[in-house]
Amino acid sequence: MNYSDTSIAATTPFLSLENVRKTYPGVVALDGFSMEVRPGEVIGLVGENGAGKSTLMKILGGVTTPDTGTITVDGTAHKGLSVEGSLGSGIAFVHQELNLFENLDVAANIFFGREPLRAGPLKLVDRSKLREMVAPLLKRVGANFSADAQVASLSLAQQQMVEIAKALSIKARLVILDEPTSSLPLAETDKLLDVIKALKADGISVIFISHRLHEVERVADRVVVLRDGMLAGTLGKRDINHDQMVKLMIGRMLKEREKASEAARAPGATALAAKAIRTPTYPSRPVDLDVRRGEILGLAGLVGSGRTELARVFFGIDGSLGGTLELDGKTLVLGSAADAVAQGIFLVPEDRKLTGILLDLSIAQNISLPNLPAHARRSLVSASAETATAEKQKKALGIKAPSVQTRTGTLSGGNQQKVVLGKWLAMNPKVMILDEPTRGIDIGAKAEIYGLMRALADAGVAVLMISSDMEEVIGVSDRIAVMHEGQISGILDKDQFSQENVLLLAVGKQPK
């Protein structure tokens, strides 16, 4: 490691991790990971989705304890931290999803549960003292809003400042910012980076986790790169640059996968075409995208890049703020998911339990639900027709369950996902959109779902697969479209497939 260019190097670290290992059933989340954080140092922590960043955060927050390894905080060695221990030693988190009470004001949020109280039996909140306590904190984060402002009325960056002020209020010595800028517009991002610099000037350490590498470049003193749960490398201040980070994030080139060597398929006609579609999340970013018949189009991008939002528009859940959708060359107007389903556009949503299936219904009832009138005579549901359809799908997809009358909630994740697929396969898909189809699914079921997607494409269906799993995107897709901050930043053909290219596009750079 190269500290020669910083004066920080001389001081003892506030936090150091040594040889930390954490496994979950079937997965090694962190493997022999070591790092240290010195007082007043800003560490950029980067890595792909699934590289182990979240596990590391959980360990530092005391939510989980490592299997082996030591964590030394302020000179004291621990096997693992507890939530109280983590807070008590001055480690504070600012999460991607903010934990603020939007209906309360800034001061109430910062000192929630620790309000200064007046003397007397009623223990009323001492508002004036509270304000006195909040004022210097807000000043330190450079807040341009008052302590009485309702949190709901603040912008996202301002809300993040409240979170940081909250961290300062517990006398934090290390502030961990998890993707703080992923949902911020550019101008607001600058403000936040200034706050980080101010923290540093006060001798507070910062771990800055971000997918936006140019921001990491701007604020980090040192960059720690995680890959597959291991330390891929550390970059000193002078070596921090975009290409170096990307190189470390990917590591050596992936070994060629069998699928990748296959000759590119002849592309079919365009099935679903988006022309300047604007989603409610990124209203100023028009998206153009063609999904062709017989192909699997991978839709890659970082979390929050607007992929799910696009899928919701394609499936009629959200309206588009502009632009047109076309199916087989004809303009499509979708007022609801029912309209999309009627056109043969189906979605396997990201959140299986919330939107994919009804856990309390049986397999058969879930599979027949989108096409119930076809399973009814004189609008009375025919249980035998339902069972027949479900049995067929159960066999075709290899759903492991005692019977099709089994409650879906009792099935494993993989089998639940097959039920979601089964309900659409029982109809005639023209366009099949799959949002993170293999998330939380074991390897065996994953392979089966890949096989199914390929079979669908071979049958002439246009398949759009949203995935954050790099190997999956490269291994399964025929083409890859990459999104960056709400827009398609590029489309890769088979011969351009590489993790590096996908990642470059995902962070808004040009591929090589």
Add this chain to the structure above:
Amino acid sequence: MSKKDLGLLILILVVGAIVAIINPRFLLPINLANTSNLIGLFGILSIGQAFVIITGGIELSVGSVVALLGTLFIDFIAVRELDWPLAFVLIIALGAIIGLVHGWLITRLKLQPFVVTLCGLLIYRGVARFYTADGTAGFAFGQNFPELEFLTAGRSWGVPNSFIALIVIAIVMWVVLHRSVFGRYLYAIGKNEEAAKYSGIRTGRIVMAAYVICGVLTALSAIYFAMYTRSISPASHGQFYELYAIAAAVLGGFSLRGGEGSLIGVILGTVLLQELQNLVNLLGIPSSLNFAVMGGVILIGVLVDQQWGVFRARRLMVDAARKNVAGAPAE
């Protein structure tokens, strides 16, 4: 019939037996006829409520609707001298419109069902009182509508026709709720509206239809109540009826979160409530305690049901754990 319904039926029979032993007048034909008439009136109302509750909604305005539409019905036939079949159709149509408006406000304008129907409760009561200038709507001396009176307040083979109407409606609505495509949609929406939407169900229309059904059945029961009391003072007529209906549904195993409950359950819930009312009268309990008895029984019923659910879940877990231990390889 589910186990829950069976349990409720047994409770009804046990309570009935106890009351009959203490006061044999419980089994007199006249008492049974009166009670079954009330079961008919409240049952029709409760079925409507059940359709709304199954979607996870609530309809608080039914008592006021009973007052308003009852007043209008008597006014139509007694004062304005419309043909009763025409008045009947008009009242049913008004009920449907009220349901449609509630459904529209809830699904399109995304207002909470509690708020919409609470406002309805206040508005319809006020309109009804204004319409009669806070007077009483009733029939003039000697006014007769033999067919209408037979259909609503009459008896066939000693059984009140209102009770027979309830049986017919219950059978039809049982088929709708438990066998039809629409009924399946209702359950799906009640269980998880988002997932139902993602399965391509037009959830807004289905929920709206549930409120329309509730409106129509409420209008029908309003006519029955009007013909039963024959005179309506809109300030008090139908008061708390929404709570009777909700109580019947809850006793019958409906979850106010939606997606749970059966038609037989809501009928049995109505029967139990009326049985309790009758019990209060027959056992000489001060009638001022009426509501307290009802509230107590509902609370105990829900508590027992919930504790039973916890007990069963725990037993299932223990069973599963035992199986795991038995199935583990010997070391």
